[in-house]
Amino acid sequence: MLTIGLTGGVASGKSTAARLIAEQAAGQGASSGEAARLVLNADEIAHRVLDEPEVVAALIERWGDGVRRRDGTLDRRAIGDRVFGDRPTAEADRRALEALIHPRVRKRLMELREGLASQGAPAVVLDIPLLLEKGWDDDCDLVVFIEVPQDERRRRAAERGWGPDELDRRESAQLSLEEKRSRSDAVIAGGDSIEALSAAVRHWWNSEAEPRTRHAK
Ligand SMILES: CC(C)(COP(=O)(O)OP(=O)(O)OC[C@H]1O[C@@H](n2cnc3c(N)ncnc32)[C@H](O)[C@@H]1O)[C@@H](O)C(=O)NCCC(=O)NCCS
Numbered sequence: 131m132l133t134i135g136l137t138g139g140v141a142s143g144k145s146t147a148a149r150l151i152a153e154q155a156a157g158q159g160a161s162s163g164e165a166a167r168l169v170l171n172a173d174e175i176a177h178r179v180l181d182e183p184e185v186v187a188a189l190i191e192r193w194g195d196g197v198r199r200r201d202g203t204l205d206r207r208a209i210g211d212r213v214f215g216d217r218p219t220a221e222a223d224r225r226a227l228e229a230l231i232h233p234r235v236r237k238r239l240m241e242l243r244e245g246l247a248s249q250g251a252p253a254v255v256l257d258i259p260l261l262l263e264k265g266w267d268d269d270c271d272l273v274v275f276i277e278v279p280q281d282e283r284r285r286r287a288a289e290r291g292w293g294p295d296e297l298d299r300r301e302s303a304q305l306s307l308e309e310k311r312s313r314s315d316a317v318i319a320g321g322d323s324i325e326a327l328s329a330a331v332r333h334w335w336n337s338e339a340e341p342r343t344r345h346a347k
C-alpha cells in the first residue's frame with residue numbers, strides 16, 4: 131500500500147487535495163465513500179481524542195474550567211488562545227497539549243492504516259498538519275506539498291471565522307514553508323480553483339504515484 135503524506139501552509143486545502151488524491155487511488159467507478167476511507171485526517175482524529183474523558187480531565191486540571199464548555203466538552207477556541215497566543219506560557223502549554231494528544235493520534239492513525247493495508251487498499255493519504263515536524267513523514271513513500279499563495283490562504287482562514295492574526299500564530303508554531311517545500315517529493319499548485327487542483331492532482335497521480343502503487347507493499 132502506497133502511503134502519501136500531505137504538507138503545506140495552514141489553510142492550503144490539504145483536505146481537498148487529500149480527497150482528490152484518494153479518488154485517483156480508489157479508481158474510476160469507486161464511490162465517494164470508498165475514496166474517503168483512504169484519507170486519514172489527523173485534525174479530525176485529534177478532535178475525537180479531545181473528547182476522551184481522561185484527556186478532558188487532564189486539560190481541565192492544567193488550565194481550569196475556562197477551557198470547559200457548559201456541556202462539559204473542551205472549548206477548542208479557548209485552548210487555541212492559550213497554545214497559539216502571545217502569552218509567555220504559550221509554547222510550554224502547546225508542548226504539554228501535544229504530549230497528551232499526539233501519542234493517541236499516532237496510535238489511532240497506525241491502527242487505521244494497518245486496517246486499510248489488511249483490506250488491500252491501494253493507497254492511504256495522510257492529511258497531517260505536523261507531518262514533518264513530528265517525523266511522521268518517515269512512514270510515507272511520497273510527501274506532497276500543496277502550494278497556495280498566502281493571500282488566498284488568509285482568505286480561506288477568514289472564511290473559517292479566524293481573526294486576521296490566527297493563521298500567522300499557527301504557522302509560526304510549524305516549520306517554515308520553505309523547509310516543508312524542500313523536504314517534499316512533489317509540489318502541487320492548489321491556489322487557482324478546484325478544477326485546476328484536480329487536474330494537477332490527476333497529472334501527478336498518473337506520472338508519479340500510480341506507477342509506485344505497483345511496487346509498494
Ligand atoms: C489547539 C486546538 C484545540 C485548536 O482547535 P481548532 O479547532 O481551533 O483547530 P484545528 O484542530 O481544526 O486545527 C486547525 C489547524 O491549526 C494548526 N494546528 C493545530 N494544532 C497545532 C499544533 N500543535 N502546532 C501547530 N499548528 C497546529 C494546523 O494547521 C491545523 O490544521 C487543536 O488544534 C489541538 O488540539 N491541537 C493539538 C493537537 C495537534 O497537534 N493537532 C494537529 C494534528 S496532530
Ligand SMILES: Nc1ncnc2c1ncn2[C@@H]1O[C@H](COP(=O)(O)OP(=O)(O)OP(=O)(O)O)[C@@H](O)[C@H]1O
Pocket residue numbers: 138139140141142143144145146147259286320321322323324325326327
Ligand atoms: N484549489 C482550490 N481552489 C479553490 N478553493 C479551494 C481549493 N482547495 C480548497 N479550496 C477551498 O478552501 C477551503 C479550505 O479547504 P480544505 O477544507 O481542504 O482546507 P483544510 O484541509 O481545512 O486546510 P488545511 O490545509 O489547513 O488542513 C474549502 O472551502 C475548499 O473548498
